[in-house]
């Protein structure tokens with residue numbers, strides 16, 4: 001069975017860009033508390049196409065550096081293309097990045113744990129080894145069960161149900177955001193902060209949910225027929241045409257763990 005369902009289309013790249021901009025603005029205080037400051041060394045583990053890595057590279061400035069890691073060669077290529085002088089990108093697993101132990105001030109892991117059922121603790125354990133004593137691990141992940149689009153459309157609820165089923169078959173926890181604090185303390189880190197936010201924003205025309213990026217994976221699992229895909233496409237096109245923009249509700253959680261100083 002394939003392990004990662006989301007294909008990198010232009011629509012998906014735009015979604016990452018939007019998420020990175022939103023995160024930088026709405027989590028600014030938490031990023032600072034996690035050590036994302038001028039001159040810092042930051043690892044972005046499971047960096048995807050590098051939208052967040054590029055923002056981190058800007059924030060740490062020319063005297064800082066960002067090392068970004070992803071196991072997907074397409075994501076690595078996209079992240080390199082998004083590149084900045086103080087950003088290096090390499091291919092590697094989130095629980096075995098190949099980075100030097102204690103080599104960075106901060107490790108950021110965003111929207112990766114939900115794709116790694118049963119491996120979440122191993123990933124956070126590894127991150128804990130990468131930060132220097134006193135350094136921090138920053139986790140951000142979702143509770144997908146609280147995701148809503150309004151106005152509600154039964155076709156898109158059905159699409160999300162199929163997406164959830166795909167993950168559930170692999171033991172993935174799409175509500176892992178609720179467990180971030182436990183994962184940090186399980187890795188021997190001090191739980192410095194654990195916050196949640198319900199982000200509420202209008203969806204732009206052309207916006208598609210993560211489930212839409214997973215159509216190939218759903219089809220391969222027998223969870224999407226061509227007729228299903230036509231229904232879902234029609235529903236999204238109706239959303240695109242709405243004058244009053246539909247509203248998205250996304251439950252996001254953030255946690256910061258500090259490696260004890262000695």
Ligand SMILES: C[S@@+](CC[C@H](N)C(=O)[O-])C[C@H]1O[C@@H](n2cnc3c(N)ncnc32)[C@H](O)[C@@H]1O
Nearest residue numbers: 046047048070071072075092093094110111112
């Ligand atoms: C949803 S994307 C998030 C990308 C980025 N962190 C962000 O928030 O914009 C998840 C990324 O994590 C990567 N990924 C998932 N599990 C991984 C693992 N075990 N090791 C390395 N990369 C992983 C995927 O290849 C994908 O690029």
